[in-house]
Amino acid sequence: MATQSGNTPSVAFIGLGRMGLPMAKNLVAAGFEVIGYDRSEAACASFADAGGKTAGSAREAAAGAGVVITMLPTSAIVASCLVGEEDALAEAAPGALVIDMSSSVPADTLKLAEKLSARGMSLVDAPVSGGVSKAIDGTLAIMVGGEDIERARPVLEAMGDRIFPAGKLGAGHVVKVLNNYVSAAGALAAAEALIVGRDFGLDEAVITDILNASTGRNNTTENKVKRFMLSGAFNSGFDLSLMAKDIGIAAGLAEGLGLKMQLLAQTAEAWQAAENDLQQGADHTEIYRHVDAGAHRG
Known part of the structure; x- marks a missing residue:
């Protein structure tokens, strides 16, 4: 410092x-x-x-x-x-x-x-x-x-x-929302992988260890799954609404540039749905709860 x-x-x-x-x-x-x-x-x-x-x-x-x-x-x-x-x-x-x-x-x-x-x-x-x-x-x-x-x-x-x-x-703000988009997409993928594996009968902690020793590892699997998601703590300190906001900015940026980014649009939609479903002030790691509930709904 x-x-x-x-x-x-x-x-x-x-x-x-x-x-x-x-x-x-x-x-x-x-x-x-x-x-x-x-x-x-x-x-x-x-x-x-x-x-x-x-x-x-x-x-x-x-x-x-x-x-x-x-x-x-x-x-x-x-x-x-x-x-x-x-x-x-x-x-x-x-x-x-x-x-x-x-x-x-x-x-x-x-x-x-x-x-x-x-x-x-x-x-x-x-x-x-x-x-x-x-x-x-x-x-x-x-x-x-x-x-x-x-x-x-x-x-x-x-x-x-x-x-x-x-x-x-403006470049800093552009890179920031793009970074959060990549992070958010990785969090969604990790949550879905854990839930599919769990419902097949696997231990989610073991799945996480394997991901982290393999090419599927990302920031969520390394730093958030066990500490905040599987523990049920959901207290990383970053609100889900802020993550949804940033991905929305990234999606709007792409649209303003005349770009059709399918995964970005879907990721923004998924996080906005999570914000709508969860309580105000929900931590962004609660995306796991949202994905889990949605997977078993109906």
């Missing part, structure tokens, strides 16, 4: 959720002056306990900040927070750098950049991968789009150990 010395810009961190809170804490540990904001008082209190400063609003957090980071559920919320109703950037430092680390719609990212440019500010998109555990230990993979990557790098290196310049503005 990078450690700062000398004069560094103050950082506003808006969105202290499951991922954002440990990321902001790592910025503090790296020596940045960070002012955090979240609508959750408990999240703000936890950040303050880690040595961070907190604000009563997004605008207050960003006042005078040279770097403003957003880690929010959707690009619509990002835009509303920064340049919309809340107008968090109204009092940010001249020429401030905005780093959107949310999983956002690429087209919305480009629209936001235009609004920031009119204010003399710049934007990079820098979504992350690795989950809560890697957010905590500062080893996230961060995919970055835009022209100010080097300006953002010192801040990003405090939160991740693999920084990938992905290309032009």
Whole structure:
């Protein structure tokens, strides 16, 4: 994890959720002056306990900040927070750098950049991968789009150990949703394979071990099946609704490019159906329960 010395810009961190809170804490540990904001008082209190400063609003957090980071559920919320109703950037430092680390719609990212440019500010998109555990230990993979990557790098290196310049503005958000599509498709395949094998009379744990020693292994079989699915814990820390949202963005991107991607469309449909069937706030590993119920329905 990078450690700062000398004069560094103050950082506003808006969105202290499951991922954002440990990321902001790592910025503090790296020596940045960070002012955090979240609508959750408990999240703000936890950040303050880690040595961070907190604000009563997004605008207050960003006042005078040279770097403003957003880690929010959707690009619509990002835009509303920064340049919309809340107008968090109204009092940010001249020429401030905005780093959107949310999983956002690429087209919305480009629209936001235009609004920031009119204010003399710049934007990079820098979504992350690795989950809560890697957010905590500062080893996230961060995919970055835009022209100010080097300006953002010192801040990003405090939160991740693999920084990938992905290309032009919006590229980070594109790669992020494509990554989650591949992950989600693998999770569906793993769930279906386990259920077919189980109903044939096999031990799902044994199936998992064989997959992980063979070419069928993927992130779900290696890191999620036994820990979160077969255990019944379903508490990986990433909501199913967010996964469904990201795959929907990927499907929309393909459609906007005039591409017919059958598996992508089917995967998006399957995850949307799971979101509709399961309770609000369901963990994404509960896709296993959804597939199991659907396989035996009717």
